[in-house]
Amino acid sequence: MGLKIINITSSFPKNFETIKNLKKSEGWEVDRVFNATGINKRYISSSKEDVLNLSIKSAKKILNRNNRKKVGFLIFVSQTSPYRFPSLSCVLQDKLDLPKDIFAIDVNMGCSGYIYAMKIASSLNSLDNKKKFGLIICADTYTKFINKKNKSCRPIFSDASTTTLVKIYKDSKNEKYSFGVDGKGSKDLFLSNNSTNMFMNGPKIAIFTLNEIPNFLEGFMKKFKINRDKVKYFCFHQASKYICNNISRKLRLRNDQIFNNYQKYGNTISSSIPLIFKDLIEKKKVKKNDVIIACGFGVGLSWGVVKFRW
C-alpha cells in the first residue's frame, strides 16, 4: 500500500492577530516571545466559524463533479468539533455531496494526527467500494479555548483547515512510517470538556520534544537506511521557531532541506504539516520522486513520522 498526494487546499478564519496586536496588549514581553516563536500571524475563528464550516470551505476548493464520485474514504482529523456526536466526517459526507458508500471516520488527534491519517489512508487499499481516492480533512480551532491572558498558548496557536486529496496504490516500497506515544505527558497540553481555557506547560513540552524527536528521527533513518543528505525536505510540525530550529540543528540538516511557514500561519495543530506540503506544491519546490520526511509531534504526547517519495 502506498499513498500519493494529489493536491491540498486550505481555509482560514477571516480574523487574524499579528505580533503587533500583542504589543498593544498589556503585560506581554513581545520581543522575547517573538524571538522564541517566530510567529507573526495567527488566525482566530469567530463565533460563526468552526471546524465544520472551515472544513467545508477547504474541501470545496478541491472537489469537483468529476473527482467527488471517486472518493472512497474520508478521514477527518480534529480535536475541536462543535459536536460530541455525530462524527463530522458523516456531516461532511452530506455537506460535500460525497457518495454514501464511503469509509468515513473522525480521528481525535492533534499535532501528530496528519501522519496517523496518512498511515490509515495508505492501509485502506482493500476497501470494498474499490475507489482509490480519499480525503484527509484536518481542522482545529484551538483559539476558541485560549483566553487573552493565556501567556503560553495565545502567541502560538492558530486556526485553519486543510483538505488533502490522496490516491492509494498497492505499491508501498518507498513509504515508511513510525509512531510513538508517551501518556506520561498527557497533562502537559490539556483541555477538559468543560473548560474554556486550555493549559500548556510550554517548557515541559519543549524539553520532551527536543529530547525525544531528534532521537526518534535518527532511529527512524537508521532503521530504514535513509540517507539524510538525500532527503529533499524535512517537514516538521510547526510548533514554533525555537522547536523547529533546534530539531533541525540536532539533526545537522542543511538549510536547504528545511521548509518552515510558522511565521505566517502559526501553529495550526492538525493542519500544520499539510500546510507545508501545500506551500511546497505552490512554490514548485517538489517534483516527482523527491524524498520527503514529515514528522508530527505534540499533544498526547504523541508523535509520528513518514518518509515517502513525492
Add this chain to the structure above:
Amino acid sequence: MGLKIINITSSFPKNFETIKNLKKSEGWEVDRVFNATGINKRYISSSKEDVLNLSIKSAKKILNRNNRKKVGFLIFVSQTSPYRFPSLSCVLQDKLDLPKDIFAIDVNMGCSGYIYAMKIASSLNSLDNKKKFGLIICADTYTKFINKKNKSCRPIFSDASTTTLVKIYKDSKNEKYSFGVDGKGSKDLFLSNNSTNMFMNGPKIAIFTLNEIPNFLEGFMKKFKINRDKVKYFCFHQASKYICNNISRKLRLRNDQIFNNYQKYGNTISSSIPLIFKDLIEKKKVKKNDVIIACGFGVGLSWGVVKFRW
C-alpha cells in the same frame, strides 16, 4: 490482512436502572416502552466514573505482563471523553503501562465504531514495530447527557467499556467489510458540545435503520457470495428489541442465527457488538471457523458490516 479476536473483557458502572425504576417515575408508559425496547437493565455512570476509568478497568482484565509487551497498536473508540485533548489512547498507553512504540488513535464514532476499528486494525499489518497484537478499547457514557425526562433516550442507552485483544495476520481471504454514511440524518441523533441533554428522533432513526440496513446486508451477502444459511451468528448493534427483531425478520434469519443481549446491557453504543462477542465466547457458542456477520449502525448516520471466520 486479517484479524483474529483473542479475547474480550468488559466493565460497567456500579449503578444501574431496571425497567422497575421507570415504573416508579412519573409519566412513563412503561409497558409500551418495554415492549418496544426489550431492555430491562441499563448501567448509569456516576460522576466519578468516566470512559477513562471504565476503560482502564476493562483493559486491565485482559492485559498481563506477557501480552502487554506484544501490543503494537491501540484504537480507542468513544464519543464521550471527559477531555477535548489529549487523545485518551495516549493516556491509556501510560495508565496501562503499554510500550511507547505503539500506533495509538482515538476514533470518534458511535454504534458503527467497532466495525470501523476492526477494519483499521486488520489493515495495520505493516506497522514498523512488527508487533501483531493490538487493543480495540470501546467506551461510552451517553447517560451523562440524558436527563431523567428524556423519553426517547433514557430507556435505551447504557454505559460500558469493552477491551478486545486482537491479532493481525497477513491472510484475509475470509474477511470482508463494507461501510456506509448518510450525513442527511446527522441531526437525528445529536449532542452539541455545550449541551447536557442529547436529542434522538427515535422514529426517524428507526425508519432509516429498517429501510437501509437490511438492504445493505442483502447487498453485502450477494456481493461476496455469502450463503446466509451458513452464517452461524448475525451480531447486530443492540439498538433495541424492535430494531433487532425487524432486521432479523426482514433478512428471514433462523432464530438460532440470532444472538441478542440488549435485555441485560441496554444499548451501549461502541461496546454493543463486542459485548455480543464476549457473551458468545463465554457461553461457548462459537468455535473456530464459524462464520460470523456483525453489523453496526446508528449515529452519523453511519453503518458498517464485517463477515469473518471465528
